[in-house]
Amino acid sequence: MAKTKFTMIGMTSSGKSCYITAMYMKMAVGMDAFTLTTDEDTRKKLERDIRTLREPIGVSRFPSATQNNEESIRKYEFQLNKDRKEIITFEMMDYAGGALVDYGAVYDEVKQSIEESTALYIFIDGKSLCSDDPEERRENVYYDCAMTITPLLQEFANSHEGALPPVVFVITKSDLCKHFVSDSELTALVKELFSPAFSDNTISYMCAISLGDDISEDEYKGRFRPINVHLPFFLGCYHEYVAQYQILKADVEDSNWQLEKEKRQALNAAEKENKKFFIFKNDEFINARREAAKTAKKFIDENNNLVDATKKMATIFGKRLEQESDSFKCFKNGVEQGEFRAFEL
Ligand SMILES: Nc1nc2c(ncn2[C@@H]2O[C@H](COP(=O)(O)OP(=O)(O)O)[C@@H](O)[C@H]2O)c(=O)[nH]1
Ligand SMILES: [Mg+2]
Numbered sequence: 001m002a003k004t005k006f007t008m009i010g011m012t013s014s015g016k017s018c019y020i021t022a023m024y025m026k027m028a029v030g031m032d033a034f035t036l037t038t039d040e041d042t043r044k045k046l047e048r049d050i051r052t053l054r055e056p057i058g059v060s061r062f063p064s065a066t067q068n069n070e071e072s073i074r075k076y077e078f079q080l081n082k083d084r085k086e087i088i089t090f091e092m093m094d095y096a097g098g099a100l101v102d103y104g105a106v107y108d109e110v111k112q113s114i115e116e117s118t119a120l121y122i123f124i125d126g127k128s129l130c131s132d133d134p135e136e137r138r139e140n141v142y143y144d145c146a147m148t149i150t151p152l153l154q155e156f157a158n159s160h161e162g163a164l165p166p167v168v169f170v171i172t173k174s175d176l177c178k179h180f181v182s183d184s185e186l187t188a189l190v191k192e193l194f195s196p197a198f199s200d201n202t203i204s205y206m207c208a209i210s211l212g213d214d215i216s217e218d219e220y221k222g223r224f225r226p227i228n229v230h231l232p233f234f235l236g237c238y239h240e241y242v243a244q245y246q247i248l249k250a251d252v253e254d255s256n257w258q259l260e261k262e263k264r265q266a267l268n269a270a271e272k273e274n275k276k277f278f279i280f281k282n283d284e285f286i287n288a289r290r291e292a293a294k295t296a297k298k299f300i301d302e303n304n305n306l307v308d309a310t311k312k313m314a315t316i317f318g319k320r321l322e323q324e325s326d327s328f329k330c331f332k333n334g335v336e337q338g339e340f341r342a343f344e345l
Pocket of ligand 2: 066
């Protein structure tokens, strides 16, 4: 199946590396019969990081900060499998958040990755929201994140006739910030500071995640128990399948139309030949035409199966997200939806 990209956009320390680790942890063993696999070296690294995250040893449990240099880009290639079959391969790039402000080579790579992405994840550092003063909360998100990221969104939209891929706002460290900010304040803040993602013809989401509700307790000796980390990923997969379905359906309609025509012509030719008086009849020709019709039919069936399989995947992800709709917010054209509803396909 096609390779796709999900891009995380986030400043230093916003929680990107921890997110990849926790998401892998949750998905590796399986969820709804989905499992996530990766190459052996990456798996070893992630497993090591997960073990360390589980240790109640204070802040040294977290993966060390990603250095900002050209070698610092780490491309994770994951395969999502269902029922023991690989269904989708996707790439997620981790990099030092500092790259977004120095406009160097890594910055160019991030921009390129954004170009090729099915979904964008904007990481908002929950720590920015940990202040008793609402004005300060707003300023923190503004300077720590929006000031750099919103222009990137706008630039992307400008070069794509106003279009943006679905954007998922990932609010990290919800264990910390939930004590400071309400749902409604957060929604208003994100809508104000990232307005391109809430304009006409956009779909966006907001999801608060955490490595554990009490992970920071007793100087970060609390339990590692990730919350909601699969949701941004499932949203990306859902949109990937919806997009694939829409493209495939259009392609298949064209191609099947042509194949149906070929099939009809082949059968007609065979039929016509078959009506001839037997001494003039060319059996080889008839068989060849009937074979051609069979082949066309086989291609039509294969096309239809592919469309059905893609639709089935979109439906599975859509249903799962509908069930968990309480745990994230969905916006269409900037308007908050009461709940997530999968598209009618
Ligand atoms: N309380 C809390 N702290 C977190 C959480 N996730 C990350 N952190 C902290 O944020 C720091 C930066 O996270 P990291 O994933 O390295 O950020 P990155 O620079 O965007 O990759 C970590 O070292 C942790 O101290 C979380 O869910 N809860
Ligand atoms: Mg990092």
